[in-house]
Amino acid sequence: MATIAEQSAELRMATFRLARRLRAQKADQALSDAQFAVLGVLYRHGGTRTLTELAEQEQVSAPSMNRTVNCLEESGYLVRTADEVDRRKSNISLTDAGRDVVKATITKRDAWLTTRLRELSKEDRATLARAAELMGGIITQ
Amino acid sequence: MATIAEQSAELRMATFRLARRLRAQKADQALSDAQFAVLGVLYRHGGTRTLTELAEQEQVSAPSMNRTVNCLEESGYLVRTADEVDRRKSNISLTDAGRDVVKATITKRDAWLTTRLRELSKEDRATLARAAELMGGIITQ
DNA sequence: CGTTTTACTTAGCAAGGCTAATGAGGTAGA
DNA sequence: TCTACCTCATTAGCCTTGCTAAGTAAAACG
Numbered sequence: 001m002a003t004i005a006e007q008s009a010e011l012r013m014a015t016f017r018l019a020r021r022l023r024a025q026k027a028d029q030a031l032s033d034a035q036f037a038v039l040g041v042l043y044r045h046g047g048t049r050t051l052t053e054l055a056e057q058e059q060v061s062a063p064s065m066n067r068t069v070n071c072l073e074e075s076g077y078l079v080r081t082a083d084e085v086d087r088r089k090s091n092i093s094l095t096d097a098g099r100d101v102v103k104a105t106i107t108k109r110d111a112w113l114t115t116r117l118r119e120l121s122k123e124d125r126a127t128l129a130r131a132a133e134l135m136g137g138i139i140t141q
Numbered sequence: 142m143a144t145i146a147e148q149s150a151e152l153r154m155a156t157f158r159l160a161r162r163l164r165a166q167k168a169d170q171a172l173s174d175a176q177f178a179v180l181g182v183l184y185r186h187g188g189t190r191t192l193t194e195l196a197e198q199e200q201v202s203a204p205s206m207n208r209t210v211n212c213l214e215e216s217g218y219l220v221r222t223a224d225e226v227d228r229r230k231s232n233i234s235l236t237d238a239g240r241d242v243v244k245a246t247i248t249k250r251d252a253w254l255t256t257r258l259r260e261l262s263k264e265d266r267a268t269l270a271r272a273a274e275l276m277g278g279i280i281t282q
Numbered sequence: 283c284g285t286t287t288t289a290c291t292t293a294g295c296a297a298g299g300c301t302a303a304t305g306a307g308g309t310a311g312a
Numbered sequence: 313t314c315t316a317c318c319t320c321a322t323t324a325g326c327c328t329t330g331c332t333a334a335g336t337a338a339a340a341c342g
Contacts, residue, residue, distance in 0.1 A: 005251065007273070008255040010273045010274075012251060013273075014272075014273040014280075015156055015159050015160050015163065017276070017277070018156050018279065018280055019157055019160035032297075040150070040154075051320075059158075060298095061299075062320080062321070062322085063302095063322075063323080063324095064300070066321070067297095067299095086319095087307055087308085088306070088308070088319065089321080106150060107146060109150075110150055110153060113149040113153055113279075114145055116279045117149055118145055125148060127272055127275060129152070131272030134261065134265055138162075139158050173328070175329065175330090191290090192291095193288090193290080202331060202332080204290090204292080204293095204331075204333095205329065208329075209329080211291095212328095227288090228339085229338045229339070230289065230290085231289085
């Protein structure tokens with residue numbers, strides 16, 4: 001049984017290597033990482049989000065998120081609608097074009113990783129899914 | 142139960158986020174990701190590298206790598222020495238200060254992650270350890 | 283030799299991170 | 313009520329770090 005420090009080193013190296021490998025798989029697409037991440041949040045969790053909520057979710061400053069959202073709005077993938085109750089807020093939601101591009105991009109983008117996961121046993125995939133959750137928990141500490 | 146494509150997306154995002162978080166734990170706040178990556182290559186593989194080799198290793202253009210190396214040279218973490226045989230090449234190698242900053246950064250990164258792992262249950266740590274193995278397997282495909 | 287190739291460098295553009303500052307809308311206390 | 317403060321979104325402007333195009337120097341080749 002490895003020590004916790006050894007597990008740390010292993011996990012760190014595996015994370016860096018997989019991240020690099022995934023980055024290298026990045027296909028040619030019009031959407032940048034940051035842009036796709038925003039569309040992904042809106043798509044998966046549905047409904048609308050405010051700018052501040054999106055910025056917090058992606059751990060990015062409000063102005064940075066504003067720029068990304070501007071870009072996506074110009075591309076017609078999302079719309080801002082002023083909040084009826086609190087006029088300071090603008091509710092951001094996907095357009096049909098936004099939903100379409102997310103659907104189209106997900107399969108293409110993760111094609112490589114999906115293929116790798118399909119080659120694993122159901123149990124191993126479950127382990128990786130649980131690990132992804134745990135990694136998410138670690139990050140928020 | 143999530144689809145394999147959804148698991149893919151989750152794992153990719155978790156990997157990127159954890160990698161980003163780990164990278165944030167660096168010894169010298171003045172050192173950027175790209176810069177530390179170069180020092181890391183020189184440290185792990187020892188000896189010297191040419192600019193082109195570093196650019197290929199980091200999958201970055203030669204001019205980009207040139208700028209990064211310029212910056213590290215100014216900071217005193219590496220030195221260029223003209224190749225005696227082929228005068229076009231400049232051999233890039235770590236200084237003592239460069240080795241020190243890499244050692245300090247590695248320790249700090251693992252310290253942070255080790256603390257996080259210690260807070261988990263034994264089972265969760267085992268899941269992450271197994272996941273690290275699986276990730277290693279995926280990378281070699 | 284002269285031409286081509288290779289290695290590095292310089293110049294300039296784009297993307298996307300940040301902070302500071304602004305404006306407009308909401309909230310609360312004297 | 314009205315003033316002071318807070319919050320949300322945005323604009324302006326800076327920095328880093330990708331990129332390509334183009335330039336220089338050295339090596340290799342025919």
